[in-house]
Amino acid sequence: MSDEPRVVAEGVSKWFGALVAVSDVSFDVGPGVTALLGPNGAGKSTMFRMLCGLAKPSKGTVRVLGRDPRADLAVTRSIGLVPQQESVFERLSARQFVSLTAKLHGLREPAENAERALETVGLDPADPRPLPTFSKGMRQRVKVAQAMVHDPSVLVLDEPLTGLDPRQRADLVELFTRLGSEGKCVIVSSHVLAEVERIGSRVLVMSRGRLAAAGDFRELRALMDDRPMRVRVRTDRPHALAGALLEQRAVVAVRLDGDDVLELDTADARALAHTIAPVARERDAHLYEVRPLDADLEGVFRYVVER
């Protein structure tokens, strides 16, 4: 068995009475950063709880580092969770709170580890103020510090950036990316796709309790073959260029927008990419802009979720 950190779900389902929250989900997540995406109510939080052993699958298995996080408490020491709900904080300071978690994990130097974790998330360990007085963003960072204090090899973060300002977000995104490149298995859920794109390109998309897509989102885009790719082109000779591209069979539809903009639909993005420059040169058309319109994560997300 490889000792790379891994999280494996096999045929996992979870229902609450008649409500099926998660339905037959299987995936295998290794080191690096993987984003878990999905509309609200898709079952992401329930899935997270099962990954950390906080909930039991109604069916199927979850294995973290080869073991069942519910049965094997030792493996929970290798997991860090940032839950989405507002935790009820006692009147402890950040340092006390994180040290407490460190002690619960059996660390030998809880205070030092707590300080280090707090500094990593950009908080001052010496701040004596009690947590309930902290702003939402600060409480959020304390949660992340608490999840990291025991240096787990698997980190599960449910909406970790809520309430944070842009700088704080950027800092944490950098932190997660770094942890991923250090070989940790980081699973993050977020609704801000622009950020997710920055953290990494591996995604798991859940929709209506099921797994709708898995893998690198750029590759996923290529798989969306029943959807033509849309590309926006700005040129000084739109009609000539459009006509030539149509003749070359590089596009299936063309829309003219204003004096200089073309929106092209293509069934073969690769072919279009190879055709457009030579054709433009041939027709003496300047190319001011070539921009794919839905190849980003949001385009993929929309497609996957709306099927």
Added chain:
Amino acid sequence: MSAVPDSEPAFERVISARDVTKRYGRTVALAGLTADIGPGITGLLGSNGAGKTTFMSIVLGLRTRDAGELTVLGHDPATAGIEIRSRIGYAPEHHDLPAELSASDFVRHLAEMHLLPGRAAMQRANEALWLVGLGEERFRPVGTMSTGQRQRVKLASAIAHDPELVLLDEPTDGLDPLQRTTMLDLIRRIGTEFGLHIVVSSHHLEEVERICDAVVIVEGGVVVRAGAMADVRQGPEGLVVEVDDRVEELAALLREHGLEVVVDGSRLLLGADEGVHDAVRDAVAELGLGLRRLEPRGRTLEDVYMGAGS
């Protein structure tokens, strides 16, 4: 609606602040904030604790400033707070709405509380809820609603009484990606089609960039950058090029033609020199490469934000 540049002082601003100061004990929350906001949709950005919330509460007349001048919709909030607040719609950041009231009753009540006569309040509340896309759900208690629905209820309650200015605090908080797009489009519509002035306070720079005409960045209790979106982002123009492969070859060929090229991963960054577009087009064609992206590269709002206030 686009923002008017500062060089036209005759145009009436929605919010006009000069050297506004506010202290809480020894903490200085606002240290001489100067800004002109509106008309149109303005984004209010800043770190947590930078003074945004304090500024908004002073604009609403809920706290008094220690010094400086402030005009909101033509009035001073220190003396005409009530008048100002009757003309403002506000959607707070928190999702704490009275659980028992139906969305319909809630929006209607707030419209009435904003001085609309009973029948008018009922009609406008009804319309506002349709506009934000809440149909049958409007009769359900707010406590049973999802975050996405609550955000829309808040928005409806902010516009139902036809205010002159709408303040939205983190309107996309808790929404999933598709709901965010819908909400942003809705806000954009409200600001452009409906003609209401809007101030959006948000931590999501791409979203602000998407819908706002102008932006005000607050840091350390002062405004560090402000202006129309286009102006604020002005910077060295350039070109971003993405090709399928053989990036270095392309770079080399372009350099042979005398262009300055920087390779950034799978992308090339070029300066906005004369004839650069044609040079790229021809080089790509000559090498038989797949051209994926060719875009002007201005500064993003993120570049501006991270650079400001440091």
Added chain:
Amino acid sequence: MSQAQLFDLGYREYDGARHRPALAILTLALFTAKRVLGLGRGARHKVLPAITLAVAFLPALVSVVVSVVTDNLLEEDLISYGEYTFFIGSALVLFAALVAPEALCPDRRSGMLGLYLAGPLDRTRYLAGKALAVFGVMTLITVSPLLFMLLAFVLAGYAPGAGESVELLLEIVASGLATALLYASLSLAVSSFTTRRAAAAVATVLLFTVPVTVARTAIDSADAPNELDLMSFGFVASELSYRIFGETPEEADEPISQLSTELVAGGLLAASVAALFVCWLRYRRIEAFR
């Protein structure tokens, strides 16, 4: 129809009339009054107010029925106007403990107070609206049973002559307003200290039961002055009621009965004003924005 037309269903500007800002106080008062009585809410929110109101009406109803049935044989009211307030004292306390917490506490628990203050209200106006609602609803329970009794007797022909009846009417209103003022103010003050309705309700009941025990024990055993009985709030109201109707309680041996009418009225007023002031102070300090 002459020409085809497409109608614009988009946003419409509102050019119609708008109220003066001060009217927001009234709007709030009416809305609050309806909600505390359970109107516009599910049936279960109407139960307690309805029961309490029914209990408050019961003596009046019985009195009227008995008089009608016996054809006023007794020639003496089963229950006099003056002693009515004393009679339904418990119902009044319960009603106040029900209404004021319901008026004040939920707004602080949810984010509603912040939303109100972000409109054309300030804290003072907000409280004015709430106080008006609670006072108005209390007046309902203090005045209407007596009004009903008077009306019934007038219709049945048992009432005294027109002149006296008008005098009685004025006295009913005066007594009802005074009682309502005291109960409303005290329960509002209590409710400004906690966001939990149940706690506020219990505390209100305690406010009407504990001080009276303390005061009377002190007066009986420790020879404290009779004026201390002005802390027995329920009795202050009922005693003033007696005085207004020109009656004296049957066993006029309570300490409060020994005090002059001016003192009793003054005590009621002072307690009410003090309570409202406390309420106002509390609300000035509440942090309503998150």
